[in-house]
Amino acid sequence: MNILELAKNRKTVRKFSKDIPPIEDIKYAINIAKEAPSGKNDQPWLFILITNKEEKVKIREICEKGEKAFYKNSKGRLKEWLDKMSFSWEKDFLSEAPYLLFVFSNSKSPFSKESVWISIGYLLLALEEKGLSTVTYTPSNYNEISRFINPPENYKLEVILPIGYSIDNKHKYARKDLEDILIIR
Numbered sequence: 001m002n003i004l005e006l007a008k009n010r011k012t013v014r015k016f017s018k019d020i021p022p023i024e025d026i027k028y029a030i031n032i033a034k035e036a037p038s039g040k041n042d043q044p045w046l047f048i049l050i051t052n053k054e055e056k057v058k059i060r061e062i063c064e065k066g067e068k069a070f071y072k073n074s075k076g077r078l079k080e081w082l083d084k085m086s087f088s089w090e091k092d093f094l095s096e097a098p099y100l101l102f103v104f105s106n107s108k109s110p111f112s113k114e115s116v117w118i119s120i121g122y123l124l125l126a127l128e129e130k131g132l133s134t135v136t137y138t139p140s141n142y143n144e145i146s147r148f149i150n151p152p153e154n155y156k157l158e159v160i161l162p163i164g165y166s167i168d169n170k171h172k173y174a175r176k177d178l179e180d181i182l183i184i185r
């Protein structure tokens, strides 16, 4: 598949098969992510891959505690959207996905957040190429979950990527047309 086909096919997946993809495929995707540009070429990304079942269960427990508070407090248009999407505080994918990839940014680097999110974009397309799926899960209680993972000093949690084979039958959501998002002067 070329990059247009990969980008068009990719969609967020929240239900995963129990089948375990080869760890080499995850390494392949990280190998591509690390080719991303970064401020001062500081390469401020750090990836921590969790495969251990007990750790995944504990991570889910911590995240769901934060999600319960988030869902209880959400209101207005956000709450309407969450209800429409049938989202809830329950995050099965955290214990069900074979892999949880934690992505951190070095807060001492310039444009660390921007750089790391570019690398995440690379990673998503690389996973797609390997037939793997994920959800860019941004937990409500970053600090608590980060303390549990215990990254090196100054590394800030950006996202948790549960990775595996999709058993989610959701369709790909529509995107805006090029004419609606591009202004050429």
Ligand SMILES: Cc1cc2nc3c(=O)[nH]c(=O)nc-3n(C[C@H](O)[C@H](O)[C@H](O)COP(=O)(O)O)c2cc1C
Pocket: 010, 011, 012, 013, 014, 135, 136, 137, 138, 139, 172, 173
């Ligand atoms: C920065 C960012 C944060 C996101 N956070 C979450 C999240 O916490 N939980 C979730 O289920 N999906 C999350 N998503 C996934 C979006 O809801 C999803 O990408 C969007 O609805 C479009 O759907 P698609 O990726 O299937 O095309 C996030 C996506 C991005 C880019």
